[in-house]
Amino acid sequence: MTDWTIDRAVTELLSREADRRDGGRITDAWPGLDLPTAYQVQDALLRRKLDSGEQLVGVKLGLTSRAKQQRMGIDSPLTAWLTDAMVLPEGTPVPVGELIHPRAEPEIVFVMGERLAGPGVTAATALAAVSSVHPGFEIIDSRYTDFAFTLPDVVADNASSSRFVVGGNGLPAQGLDLALEACLLGIDGEITHSATGAAVQGHPAEALALAANSLGARGIAIEPGWIVLTGGLTDAVFVEPGREISAEFTHLGTLRMTGA
Numbered sequence: 001m002t003d004w005t006i007d008r009a010v011t012e013l014l015s016r017e018a019d020r021r022d023g024g025r026i027t028d029a030w031p032g033l034d035l036p037t038a039y040q041v042q043d044a045l046l047r048r049k050l051d052s053g054e055q056l057v058g059v060k061l062g063l064t065s066r067a068k069q070q071r072m073g074i075d076s077p078l079t080a081w082l083t084d085a086m087v088l089p090e091g092t093p094v095p096v097g098e099l100i101h102p103r104a105e106p107e108i109v110f111v112m113g114e115r116l117a118g119p120g121v122t123a124a125t126a127l128a129a130v131s132s133v134h135p136g137f138e139i140i141d142s143r144y145t146d147f148a149f150t151l152p153d154v155v156a157d158n159a160s161s162s163r164f165v166v167g168g169n170g171l172p173a174q175g176l177d178l179a180l181e182a183c184l185l186g187i188d189g190e191i192t193h194s195a196t197g198a199a200v201q202g203h204p205a206e207a208l209a210l211a212a213n214s215l216g217a218r219g220i221a222i223e224p225g226w227i228v229l230t231g232g233l234t235d236a237v238f239v240e241p242g243r244e245i246s247a248e249f250t251h252l253g254t255l256r257m258t259g260a
Ligand code: OOG
Pocket: 061, 062, 063, 064, 065, 068, 072, 105, 138, 140, 142, 147, 154, 159, 160, 230, 231, 232
């Protein structure tokens, strides 16, 4: 028996976010929290955000690269929701004081041109539905102490989502080899991490297909205009006041972001 419910978990996670505090894993208190229930928590958390006036703008993948899986100790990819309140316009400082312990990770971002509904979506069909490809940063800010969580914990916490930047004007997917698109991550001008798009499931379009198929299994489609973050290419780095983090991509361009 447990006195934990989906609603209680949502309230706990949202109050940690509002109060800028981390805390213990939900699964410590609610060991019965399995993956399907964790996605129900995630969906209920989204509904609360929408009820308070936020708009759904897309979906993110998490734990799609080995670098991220190894760091977090979880080897299965997941999806989570993006709302307009998470959008950080390019060039805007990261409001570190409004966050708990933000980390930044470089990502390849798709803006969708066509609807994509699994099952049966392949990387080729997925890529054909993309309207533009952008360089991006995700700022993750787990509501768990030290980013320590199990898969159901992190799914319930909307995959640590906090803010994201979608850079540039975007390029058409056709003509880009996204498996070979390289990214150099720098801190205060020094390169600390590097990867190519192949780090993400072999190709970012494979990650997009994975999102379409796993959402499809829950009866949800990826809609035209949605933003899709395909997952951190490298490990994430802490954002600190005054620290400049850069992501230099081969063709997508360079993004810079500073902690405020
Ligand atoms: C979970 C979110 C993972 C990614 O891109 O892999 C993620 C976390 O690392 O806290 O956003």
